[in-house]
Amino acid sequence: MANGNTNYPEIGIYGRECQGKGTLACSLVDDPRLDSRTGGPSIGTRCPHDWRVDRQLGRSRSGRFNLRTERWVPPALNPAQEAALKEAVQGAPSAVGIEQAKWTWKAVRQYLHEKFEFLLSSSSCLNYLHRLGFVVKRPKKRLTKADPEKRAIFVREYVMLRDEAKRLGARVFFVDEAHFRADVHLHCQWVLRGEPALVDSSSPSMGAKATYYSAVCLETGEVHAMAIDGNTNAATTVDFLKSLREMFSGPLIVIWDNGPAHRGEAIRTYLETPDLHLRLIALPPYSPDFNPDEAIWQWVRAEVTANTCFGTAEKVREKVDAFFASLVHRIAEVKQRCQRELQGLAERLVVETCPLNLMVSNVDFTL
Numbered sequence: 001m002a003n004g005n006t007n008y009p010e011i012g013i014y015g016r017e018c019q020g021k022g023t024l025a026c027s028l029v030d031d032p033r034l035d036s037r038t039g040g041p042s043i044g045t046r047c048p049h050d051w052r053v054d055r056q057l058g059r060s061r062s063g064r065f066n067l068r069t070e071r072w073v074p075p076a077l078n079p080a081q082e083a084a085l086k087e088a089v090q091g092a093p094s095a096v097g098i099e100q101a102k103w104t105w106k107a108v109r110q111y112l113h114e115k116f117e118f119l120l121s122s123s124s125c126l127n128y129l130h131r132l133g134f135v136v137k138r139p140k141k142r143l144t145k146a147d148p149e150k151r152a153i154f155v156r157e158y159v160m161l162r163d164e165a166k167r168l169g170a171r172v173f174f175v176d177e178a179h180f181r182a183d184v185h186l187h188c189q190w191v192l193r194g195e196p197a198l199v200d201s202s203s204p205s206m207g208a209k210a211t212y213y214s215a216v217c218l219e220t221g222e223v224h225a226m227a228i229d230g231n232t233n234a235a236t237t238v239d240f241l242k243s244l245r246e247m248f249s250g251p252l253i254v255i256w257d258n259g260p261a262h263r264g265e266a267i268r269t270y271l272e273t274p275d276l277h278l279r280l281i282a283l284p285p286y287s288p289d290f291n292p293d294e295a296i297w298q299w300v301r302a303e304v305t306a307n308t309c310f311g312t313a314e315k316v317r318e319k320v321d322a323f324f325a326s327l328v329h330r331i332a333e334v335k336q337r338c339q340r341e342l343q344g345l346a347e348r349l350v351v352e353t354c355p356l357n358l359m360v361s362n363v364d365f366t367l
Helices: 023-030 051-060 079-089 105-116 122-131 148-168 234-247 265-271 293-305 313-329 331-337 341-353
Strands: 171-181 209-216 223-228 252-256 278-282
Touching: 079 105, 079 122, 105 122, 148 171, 148 341, 171 234, 171 293, 171 313, 209 234, 209 293, 209 313, 223 234, 223 313, 234 252, 234 265, 265 278, 293 313, 313 331
Parallel strands: 171 252, 252 278
Antiparallel strands: 171 209, 209 223
């Protein structure tokens, strides 16, 4: 160590031999900058955060008053470096020159090595992430193409639409369509530690799929679904609207996205039907988080198709049909699962614009 092989020249490890502890241990223990009460060192390009230092301190700390009993070692990062790491992790790794898709301990180590010339272990990198207040969460898409102004306008229109539907006794249905392929839809699963997570697949063709329309009413928890052959288009959309019209009497309001299957001459012709009492409303562009019916498809994939290879479209349809049939007895769960960003924003707008409604709801104004 005294011949220049040390990594810690800044803290004066070239010390005297004392009581047989060795040069490294004696010098580190005697250095006042290692006193845990002073916060540790923050000088130089390399800090003494290493298992060799920790081991030597543990051997030589007996009877010393300036070392804690939990074998304190100086921190690898000073406050300014911690602040830089915290700011970097809140953005994408590519923003700071790290060519990785997401922040992992490897990305953190690479960032610290390139910026501060540190080379920390995996546990140290993870510990710093937790120490700086970071936790692991499943991310939600930030819809960068969505127009915030159009979304805000639609929230206000949706609040008025709900009030209008309540006065007229109309049902508001959110509609969407989805495909379920016969091949396996990979999802997380429990496996024994050390064992690989494997799912069998018979490699069915891409054409082996079941296509569905569905509509959900948040006020009543009703769900209506219809399977079709092939792909969706204006004609299949009309067939679904007819089945929805036959299933529920009274005025209907259908809210859906701007997909190509929701436009076309067949739909315009159908809307000219006398006494149809059907109103179609388009969601703002790039706003799938506003459609509660998206939650239905996530539910199917999590509960029915996850980690299962059905092999044929007929088997997929059999299982998905059974799932939709079971929703008749799961009304409360449908209402809870299908609450989306749109409903939360609408409720917040109602509270903000009518704050007195909650205060006077139980007052009898005839007194």
